[in-house]
Amino acid sequence: MTTEYSRRQITKLLGSAAAGLAMPALSMAQARKRQFEGRTVNLLAVQFGHHQHLWNLIPEFEKETGIKVNLEYAPFDQTREKTLLDMSSKTGRFDLFTIDIMWLAEYAAAGYLEPLSKYLKNKDLTADDYDIDDFVPRVFSGTGIYNNTLYNIAFDSGTVGHEFRRDWMEKANLPVPKRFDGKFTHTAFMETVGALNEASKGVAGYVTQPQRWFWGWTFTPLMYAFQKPANVGNEFVDKDWNVTIASDDNLAALKYYLGWRKFTPKNDANFGYGEVVSLYQQGKAAGGIHYLGFIGEQFEGTSPVAGKNVYLHTPVGPHGRTDPFFGSWGLGVSADSKQKEAAWVFLQWITHKNQLIRASEKGAGLVRHSQFKSPTVAKAQPWVVDCYEFLLKTANPDERIRVPEWAQISEVMGLYGNKAWLNEMTPEQALEAMAKEMKDAFRKGGYYRSNAKNPPQLWRNLSYYDKKPSGWI
Structure with a gap:
């Protein structure tokens, strides 16, 4: 069985409800929603103000499902460190994490995240109208796919x-x-x-x-x-x-x-x-x-x-190029969670179009076609309207190249870039120092060994990210 309550058990529950004089009859949908009543899931979330509009809907979820959601915040500059500390300990203290696109490869390659396709396919866990193809393709795959496997569901994106x-x-x-x-x-x-x-x-x-x-x-x-x-x-x-x-x-x-x-x-x-x-x-x-x-x-x-x-x-460069920068946040389930199915029930509820549209009317991020096409969202956030076409056709999910070593690359860029800003290094010296440490990181990662199985350089052909979201499931 893929759920802790099978269809047979739910049917039995329905029969008991119908037979009991004091118990109201439950529909199949209602029974599915309440199947994890009394459970608690713990979410570690980056502390961004515009995300709060989404988290403000959590009490509705708790009332609807009986699942308690404990929410703990981490400042942006501490989120990766705090997340990795919990993931590497394998205690499963947190069931869910908010994950920046630039950390996906690192977390997934280490085995810290639960693949999500099987939960999407499970009709006992996922709403019939979840509508996976309502997600903007590059946002969906760019946020959640690593090594052809889905690990995150997007809830915020932008440039x-x-x-x-x-x-x-x-x-x-x-x-x-x-x-x-x-x-x-x-x-x-x-x-x-x-x-x-x-x-x-x-x-x-x-x-x-x-x-x-x-x-x-x-x-x-x-x-x-x-x-x-x-x-x-x-x-x-x-x-x-x-x-x-x-x-x-x-x-x-x-x-x-x-x-x-x-x-x-x-x-x-x-x-x-x-x-x-x-x-x-x-x-x-x-x-x-x-x-x-x-x-x-x-x-x-x-x-x-x-x-x-x-x-x-970003200003158009001297050769006429527009930067295709893309950033996003997704929700992922810990591979060590003891409440994976309950965690998924929350994840798919909070990223349902109904919740995402309501949250984006208040200022939350946009990831679905229906959000970008909503007149009420456009009125609330007129500055996002012209980014829809960009996210459809131009955005590059691999701008910060999708390798497990990205955090190290970003760190050495900051270290030596800051030295150049302070005139402690010339621009040439700063870039050469970045190059040396990047090369060391790739060598340590085995990229230069004979017959090395290196990650695909997907930034060279962005059609990879254009597949319909349902094509990844």
């Missing part, structure tokens, strides 16, 4: 971009481009931040987060934007896994990024995302970096700068 004070741009007679219209180029970016920079008044043209922890999602988009057409796909490694991060294209990208320092606040080398939001909200920066899901909470709604902003993508 990296830049917010600017639209009102300031208009006052300065600067052109205000639209996201993805091709007009927001690397030169237009520099012209904009230069024109809006007023250091004498305490206003920076731009604020970023050079802290060493964040370079994997701040500098990486520029690497992709600056690649020549012939080098696309070789941002980190070539087809033979030779490390290419010290390439001329990446050097140009790094020098360009370091050029922003003329317009950023002084002594900002340890800035993280909190400083970006704070300075921008205070009117002390004309532009800053963001993740799509953060906009509603931090720059609109009750924010002091609400309604004054324009949201743009």
Whole structure:
């Protein structure tokens, strides 16, 4: 049996309910919902404000199913460490984890996550109208598939971009481009931040987060934007896994990024995302970096700068390339959970279109076609509408290459990138140091052994991620 209560047991339960004078008759659907009544599942979740709109629905789930959900939060910069600590201990303390796309390969390759297809196929556990094909294909597979196996279900997705004070741009007679219209180029970016920079008044043209922890999602988009057409796909490694991060294209990208320092606040080398939001909200920066899901909470709604902003993508590079950056969060079940089926019942309930649409009307992330097509969601989050086509056709789930070593790669990028920001290294020295440590990580991982079975380089052919979600089950 695949469930702790078989169809025969449920039928028997129904018969007992019908026979008992004091017990109301239950439908098959109701009986299935209550089959794990009294169980408790524990969820370790990253602490993001826009995710809270989804978690606020948990009391409804508890009332409907009788399953208790204990929710524990971890700050973003501690989530991976806390998750790995629990996973590696194999205690099964947590039944569910929120998982960043960039950590999927590491967790799945280590055997820490439960494959989910069998639960999706189980009609006793999954609602008949769950509608797996309502998920945007690249969001579904990009968030959850590793080695052709489904491990996560997406509940948040987006892209990296830049917010600017639209009102300031208009006052300065600067052109205000639209996201993805091709007009927001690397030169237009520099012209904009230069024109809006007023250091004498305490206003920076731009604020970023050079802290060493964040370079994997701040500098990486520029690497992709600056690649020549012939080098696309070789941002980190070539087809033979030779490390290419010290390439001329990446050097140009790094020098360009370091050029922003003329317009950023002084002594900002340890800035993280909190400083970006704070300075921008205070009117002390004309532009800053963001993740799509953060906009509603931090720059609109009750924010002091609400309604004054324009949201743009990474600047188009010198060879006409638009960065295909994609980020997402999924829910996965621990391989060591003692309550896998109850955990799945919660997972599929919270990622059902009914819950996701309601949560995104409040500001939560979008992952389903029905969310992007909802007029009420579009009214609540108008800044996400033009990202639908991008997620369908352009987004690259493998931008932060899907290898178990990604966390190490991101760490060395931050370590030496930050040194370059502080002028402790030249850009050339920083990239060479990154390349050396990346190569060491791949060598340790066995990538250079004869007959090595290395991960497929799926970023070279994104059609892999375009399969209908039901095709993975």
